[in-house]
Amino acid sequence: MLNFQKILDFLIPRRCAGCGGDNEVFCRACRAASFQKSAGCILCGFRNNTGEFCPDCKRKFAPPLKSVLWAGRYDGELKKAIWELKYGKRRELARPLAEMLAEKFLNMRVLQNAVPAGNFLIIPIPLHFKRQYERGFNQAELLAREFSKITCITMRNDILEKTKETPAQVKIENKELRLKNLEGAFKVSLGTPVTKWPSIILIDDVATTGATLMHAAEALKNAGAKEIIGLVIAHG
Template sequence: MARCKRSLRHSSTKGPSVLVPVGIVVILSFNKHMLAIRQVARAALHLILPPLCSSCQTPVSTPHAFCHTCWGAMQRIDGAVCVQCGIPFPSPVLEGEKCIHCSADEPAYTHVRAAATYDDLSRALVLRLKHADQTDLIPSLGQLMLSCGASLLMQADLLVPVPLHYTRLIRRQFNQSALLARWLAEKTNKAVATQILVRHRATKTQGHKKRTERFKNVRDAFSVHEQAPPLIKNKNILLIDDVMTTGATLHECAKTLLQAGALGVNGLVLARVALAE
């Protein structure tokens, strides 16, 4: 085992070292280049073929857009939500209030906003992105996040994607949250750091776990890179992720960043489960 010594552009806060086999680093580098090749090939194809809806694949006038039908079917979250975790409320009377869970056990993050509820439509998009390598969906999905998270993006000093454990990164070949974070950073002229936060423990899949089990599963699973930049200190960080259910992962990431000196941590996600478990 050889310690991964990839340095960060900025200086460090102390954190656990992450031991990564040299061979793994080579594989990750190869996967990154293969992903770039596929992205170029898809971009070339889009130049030849007419633009299609990002969801149903019917022709549209603008690339990386949704047709009117899919846009209307998208359950965007734009009503009353929990002021902290962003879960939708059934009544506008509750606007500005906290949900039961945030009131009982306050998360480490300050605010989280989600672009849409995690339903059949958004789930299909997320699965196509994560498991079918359809990274050309990033602009369409990123635009949804950009629209709902404008105020959080404006407040942020740094965008940080929720990391994958390196074993899962090898299987998937890319981190979808990092791709979304880079797209958002480019559109808002914000700094993005994909190596500050490390998932040093391979956690079990959160699916089908109860709320308490989800929090237990990710507890102490994250750390700050030993060479993490000093811009963490006294800065507002915006975590970027694809899907949120209970907020356990975002809570753990936020807790880790705050312990490393961050001033505050918010979250912006593509979709979230509408009803708390």
């Protein structure tokens, strides 16, 4: 039988999005170099083993999420790989990047005692439909789908919706404006009660200040969600 992937590989050799090496879309060496074992409070950088917000930030900001985990820093090879996925439209990068998410998540879950997969629900951070139409896909959804296949946790893309078209967060310099930009940007569809799951995992590609995750989590909290964990490829 013809192996279609092999023919494709022959016609279009796969190059690592990080180092340009042969045969792997994001090679083991680049992944290992980008992966961060440690975790911490995304708001102030205070290190811990869980990715939870530190007591200080919890008091000051009352974040609607329990924790935010990231697989690596947003620079070097990892930044290149995310860029290629989003703008180079190399969808095949979702798999190796989701493997990094899974490694991070499984590491942390071990630390917090094993919890059955059925307790979790995966929700990708949605794009506004106009932006998704322009790009042709939602990179967070591609990542969430692959992450779901690896972990056997259910993924739903019909619960959270982005109803407001907002300029890209990275294009807004001011931190306060970034927060304002996203006010009321997410809506939860009331068809499925989010109270069904003890824990929701919100997935996105990059988190800088965590503002997007916060606003999405806020909408889910208002709809009755219990615990929410943010999981992103890169922080920076």
